Amino acid sequence: MNDASPKEVGLCDASSVLEGAPQRHECRGTSVIVLRAEGALHVYANRCPHRGTELDWLPGRFLDPAGKHLQCATHGALFRPDTGECIAGPCRGQALAAAPFAVRDGRVVLEAG
């Protein structure tokens, strides 16, 4: 059930987004990453700023072996989950694109951007 307005797309229940367990969702023909870091929700485009590829190792698998950072499967860039900033790799200093979102009635909804 999606009670978001036509300019919004419901992604998931906010309560289902747990620390250390980023989720992949499809939206408007593209893929986004929904995650929780230090209690706060974040939504990023699933697109590496280096070459524009999706980050997942396997569908929905984003974390490095230590489970602390998002890691691009293509060349291994590492990204902070709380800011999307690349801290190591070929796109160091760049960042994942944050997607505008809100939480409405407990649902994470992507806003028109």
Ligand code: FES
């Ligand atoms: S495409 Fe992500 S590090 Fe190169």
